[in-house]
Amino acid sequence: MTCQKCGAELKIGAFPFCKGRQSDHGEGFAYVHGDECDFVQTNGLRHPRRFRSKQEWDLWRKQNHYEVKHKWDGTDRQTMENVRILMERAFGQSSEPEPDMHISTYTGELTPQEAAKYAGK
Numbered sequence: 001m002t003c004q005k006c007g008a009e010l011k012i013g014a015f016p017f018c019k020g021r022q023s024d025h026g027e028g029f030a031y032v033h034g035d036e037c038d039f040v041q042t043n044g045l046r047h048p049r050r051f052r053s054k055q056e057w058d059l060w061r062k063q064n065h066y067e068v069k070h071k072w073d074g075t076d077r078q079t080m081e082n083v084r085i086l087m088e089r090a091f092g093q094s095s096e097p098e099p100d101m102h103i104s105t106y107t108g109e110l111t112p113q114e115a116a117k118y119a120g121k
């Protein structure tokens, strides 16, 4: 069969709708994901259990009221506070005044000037 708009030869599985270009008729693909797997479940179990079937694992999770949680975007409040602290340390731009440092050694306490010298400032 030939496309009336662009003249492309249409094969079984080709995209049927045309905007006038032969490249519009790409062929579709189908993928089949098998049920096989091989891993050992350790979380939530006293003894590790090996699964070789995804369906078996799904059924086991449902029976035991477990669910898979993939969501973790790393933006919880404590993580963002830690990021802020690390960025301020790395680039020395703090919105808060530097705290007074009291650094004791065996020979006495460092002056603020000595502490800054050792900190590379």
Ligand SMILES: [Zn+2]
Pocket: 003, 004, 005, 006, 007, 008, 017, 018, 019, 020, 021, 022, 024, 025
């Ligand atoms: Zn066409």
